[in-house]
Amino acid sequence: MKILVTGAAGFIGSNFVYQQLADHPEDQIVALDLLTYAGNLKNLDGCKDNRQFSFVKMDIRDREAIYSLFEKERFDLVVNFAAESHVDRSIEDPEIFLQTNIIGTSVLMDASLKYGVKRFHQVSTDEVYGDLPLERKDLFFTEETPLHTSSPYSSSKASADLLVGAYHRTYGLDTTISRCSNNYGPYQFPEKLIPLMIHNAEHDIPLPVYGKGLNVRDWLHVSDHCRAIDLIMRNGRTGEVYNVGGHNERANIEVVKTILKQLGKDESLITYVTDRKGHDLRYAIDPKKLESELGWQPQYTFDTGIKETIEWYQQHRGWVEEITSGDYMQYYEKMYGNR
Numbered sequence: 646m647k648i649l650v651t652g653a654a655g656f657i658g659s660n661f662v663y664q665q666l667a668d669h670p671e672d673q674i675v676a677l678d679l680l681t682y683a684g685n686l687k688n689l690d691g692c693k694d695n696r697q698f699s700f701v702k703m704d705i706r707d708r709e710a711i712y713s714l715f716e717k718e719r720f721d722l723v724v725n726f727a728a729e730s731h732v733d734r735s736i737e738d739p740e741i742f743l744q745t746n747i748i749g750t751s752v753l754m755d756a757s758l759k760y761g762v763k764r765f766h767q768v769s770t771d772e773v774y775g776d777l778p779l780e781r782k783d784l785f786f787t788e789e790t791p792l793h794t795s796s797p798y799s800s801s802k803a804s805a806d807l808l809v810g811a812y813h814r815t816y817g818l819d820t821t822i823s824r825c826s827n828n829y830g831p832y833q834f835p836e837k838l839i840p841l842m843i844h845n846a847e848h849d850i851p852l853p854v855y856g857k858g859l860n861v862r863d864w865l866h867v868s869d870h871c872r873a874i875d876l877i878m879r880n881g882r883t884g885e886v887y888n889v890g891g892h893n894e895r896a897n898i899e900v901v902k903t904i905l906k907q908l909g910k911d912e913s914l915i916t917y918v919t920d921r922k923g924h925d926l927r928y929a930i931d932p933k934k935l936e937s938e939l940g941w942q943p944q945y946t947f948d949t950g951i952k953e954t955i956e957w958y959q960q961h962r963g964w965v966e967e968i969t970s971g972d973y974m975q976y977y978e979k980m981y982g983n984r
């Protein structure tokens with residue numbers, strides 16, 4: 646098969662490319678990315694000499710370019726990771742989220758229809774379901790939970806999901822959607838909670854915890870997410886949505902304290918800052934459908950995954966330092982300077 650992976654130079658996309666190349670040596674992977682601030686070609690360094698792999702720098706919103714790529718390559722399968730992905734940025738500037746996450750997805754689906762793609766897989770998020778109350782530990786997101794978004798980011802992802810459903814029903818495009826909980830692991834951009842806290846702790850910079858740190862996220866190691874996408878896009882039922890999560894709920898403050906402990910740093914580095922606007926309280930996934938239909942099970946517990954991830958960031962300081970110089974410092978000052 647020839648597979649187009651969009652957003653391939655980002656966090657999950659790059660992990661996914663490595664996994665595909667290792668697990669499916671019979672397939673060809675075309676990795677596409679616009680290389681925005683979040684996309685880093687260095688993330689794909691390890692596969693640039695692989696004959697199964699090629700890279701193209703392209704904007705998923707650019708209809709003309711996307712159509713000529715699809716005409717030339719005749720993909721069997723498209724998996725769309727490309728997105729603006731950070732909630733805090735979406736609160737500051739929603740427009741680009743609508744452009745990339747909604748319009749970009751529609752351009753890819755138009756191209757998929759026009760050039761006979763056999764399956765289009767949309768990488769979505771559990772954030773489309775909104776949030777759950779902190780005190781109701783018995784409640785989980787299922788695939789039937791109504792879409793009920795909070796941030797411009799989650800609203801743009803939910804809009805894309807609705808469009809995917811529309812292309813399936815109206816035009817007969819073969820689609821699948823995965824909705825995963827928060828990921829962690831190698832190559833995550835250090836604006837997100839876990840790599841940001843690791844980086845700050847290592848440099849004795851205060852760790853900015855929003856509100857009281859009691860918001861709960863359901864953490865999944867990126868490799869478990871990638872294995873789930875692999876199963877869904879190859880074997881999932883057409884038109885279906887699959888939730889992905891491994892029952893690893895943690896309050897933010899617990900995650901931050903775990904990181905400090907492993908790095909041997911003092912909890913006095915924790916600084917409670919102004920809460921995020923519209924901050925979702927709790928995410929928690931029910932992954933039964935994926936487990937029973939496709940036999941997926943997570944391989945990581947949070948305890949082993951977070952330990953390995955902290956070690957990865959310690960061993961890849963150069964990668965982090967490059968990203969956290971320049972533009973990132975301006976972003977950091979803007980978001981945290983007066984918080």
Ligand code: NAD
Nearest residue numbers: 652654655656657679681683684704705727728730827828
């Ligand atoms: P990321 O921000 O690390 O990567 C996104 C990639 O998309 C970047 O490489 C960026 O350059 C690229 N991109 C952005 N705009 C583009 C455009 N117009 N054309 C082509 N490429 C473009 O994000 P991530 O964390 O790897 O997330 C990937 C996908 O997974 C997203 O769709 C996100 O909504 C979804 N998701 C993420 C998580 C998570 O915890 N990170 C959880 C569930 C779902």
Ligand code: TYD
Nearest residue numbers: 732827836837838839853854855860862897
């Ligand atoms: P984040 O990694 O941005 O993912 P998402 O908002 O998509 O869940 O944030 C995870 C949680 O950590 C979220 O509840 C917000 C919180 N958070 C902080 O407390 N401080 C920070 O500096 C960041 C980036 C996030």
